[in-house]
Each structure stands twice: as C-alpha cells, then as structure tokens.
Amino acid sequence: MTEAKSMTDVSASVPEGMVIYAVGDIHGQLQLLDNLLKKIVADSVLLSKTHQRVLVFVGDYGDRGPDSAGVIERLISDLPYGFEAHCLMGNHEAILLDFLDDPTLLEHWLRNGAQATLASYGIDAPNDDAPVAEFIRCRDHFVAALPRTHLEFLKTLPLSVSFGDYHFVHAGIRPGVPVNRQERHDMLWIRDEFLDSDEDLGCIVVHGHTPGPEPVVRCNRIGIDTGAWVNGRLTAVRLLGDERWFLTAEEERA
Numbered sequence: 001m002t003e004a005k006s007m008t009d010v011s012a013s014v015p016e017g018m019v020i021y022a023v024g025d026i027h028g029q030l031q032l033l034d035n036l037l038k039k040i041v042a043d044s045v046l047l048s049k050t051h052q053r054v055l056v057f058v059g060d061y062g063d064r065g066p067d068s069a070g071v072i073e074r075l076i077s078d079l080p081y082g083f084e085a086h087c088l089m090g091n092h093e094a095i096l097l098d099f100l101d102d103p104t105l106l107e108h109w110l111r112n113g114a115q116a117t118l119a120s121y122g123i124d125a126p127n128d129d130a131p132v133a134e135f136i137r138c139r140d141h142f143v144a145a146l147p148r149t150h151l152e153f154l155k156t157l158p159l160s161v162s163f164g165d166y167h168f169v170h171a172g173i174r175p176g177v178p179v180n181r182q183e184r185h186d187m188l189w190i191r192d193e194f195l196d197s198d199e200d201l202g203c204i205v206v207h208g209h210t211p212g213p214e215p216v217v218r219c220n221r222i223g224i225d226t227g228a229w230v231n232g233r234l235t236a237v238r239l240l241g242d243e244r245w246f247l248t249a250e251e252e253r254a
C-alpha cells in the first residue's frame with residue numbers, strides 16, 4: 001500500500017480484474033436500494049466482460065425505513081445477475097438476533113426502529129413499557145412470521161470482508177488492533193475511537209453505521225452511510241484499480 005497521508009487522499013487498490021460496489025446502510029428503503037442497483041448495473045455494463053463485479057453491503061438492512069422484509073428478500077434472492085454479493089452484519093441485524101434469544105431485549109430494539117421491521121413482517125410492536133409477557137408474545141409471532149430463508153441469512157452474515165487494500169466492515173475497527181483480531185462488538189458498534197483516528201490501519205476501511213449528508217473520505221477510511229432513512233440518500237462507492245467514486249440514489253421529496 002502506498003503512503004497516502006493527507007486527510008482526503010486515499011491511495012489503495014482492489015485486485016486487478018475486479019470492480020467493487022460497496023453499498024451503505026439501507027434501513028428498509030427498498031425503493032432507494034432498487035434505484036441504486038439500477039445505477040450500479042448501468043455503470044458496470046461496460047466492465048462486465050472484463051471484470052468480476054462485486055457487491056458489498058455493509059449491514060443495517062432493516063429498522064426505521066418502511067420495507068425491511070423487502071430489503072432482506074432482495075438481498076437474498078433478487079440481486080442483479082452477474083454480480084458476486086457479500087452481505088455483512090450490522091448492529092441492527094445483531095439486535096434482531098439477540099431479541100430472538102432474549103425477548104426482554106425488545107425494549108432496546110424498539111429504541112432502534114424495531115417497529116418498522118416488525119410491521120414489515122405483519123406484526124404490531126408493543127409499547128416499550130409493556131409487560132414482559134407481551135415482549136415474549138411479540139417474539140413468538142416474529143419467529144413464526146420470519147421466513148426460514150431470512151433467519152438463515154441473518155444468522156450467517158459475516159462481520160467483515162477484504163479485497164486488495166480495502167477492508168469492509170459495518171461500523172469500523174479498533175485502531176492498534178490487527179484487522180484479523182478485531183472484536184465483534186467493535187466491528188458492529190465502534191464510533192469515535194475509529195472515526196477520529198488518523199492512524200495507518202494497514203488497510204482502507206470501508207464502513208457505514210455513522211450517517212452524514214455526504215460520504216466521508218479520510219486517510220484510512222471511507223464512510224458510505226448517507227442516512228437513507230433520514231436524508232433519503234443511499235450511496236455506493238465504486239472501487240476500480242486505484243480509483244474510487246460515488247453513486248447515489250435519492251428519494252424524491254416534495
């Protein structure tokens with residue numbers, strides 16, 4: 001890897017013959033996802049004969065936006081033809097899985113947008129101060145409504161993937177710890193210690209989790225969460241050779 005140390009210059013490469021599109025946090029915005037996928041397909045048409053086309057999704061597929069179930073179904077079975085896809089785990093998927101094991105965690109999930117996900121599977125969420133019996137009932141209904149394919153998908157999401165000089169992970173990594181020794185909790189939840197670091201991490205980290213109006217490029221990371229559920233913008237970074245640029249789908253708002 002070359003020594004790019006300016007705050008905005010990232011010098012890193014993906015393997016030759018590969019083009020990667022890494023997509024930020026979707027949060028139930030199926031329409032934005034479909035619009036962005038169309039742009040990615042159009043953008044990559046001329047590369048399809050010469051390059052392996054790779055999609056990486058950095059997690060947070062559900063919660064908050066209107067169609068969590070639809071987003072997961074799209075990722076499982078209806079991505080564009082000809083792409084290799086890697087879907088990573090986000091903290092919202094982890095919260096969902098934890099709730100299946102321990103229904104009392106619904107209170108925590110409700111603070112993170114569970115209502116939208118539950119509704120997308122046809123379930124009314126109880127209030128966060130409802131008795132535990134209601135949380136258990138909600139969990140049981142959810143287990144019954146969640147297609148087996150969705151459960152299997154959620155349970156088998158990897159935490160990270162690497163290609164060339166790039167490392168893809170939901171929230172980030174802990175500076176000073178090698179990428180292969182990172183802890184699950186950091187990869188799903190870390191913010192300031194990672195976001196504020198300008199240390200050489202040994203790779204360029206492509207991540208979501210912390211939204212902003214625009215993608216963020218620093219010497220050691222690229223943040224691609226543009227707040228699909230709050231800003232109506234879903235972003236992908238395209239990585240080809242040592243070049244990168246951004247594709248965005250935007251909601252039309254009156």
Ligand SMILES: [Mn+2]
Pocket residue numbers: 060090091092170188208209210
């Ligand atoms: Mn997140």
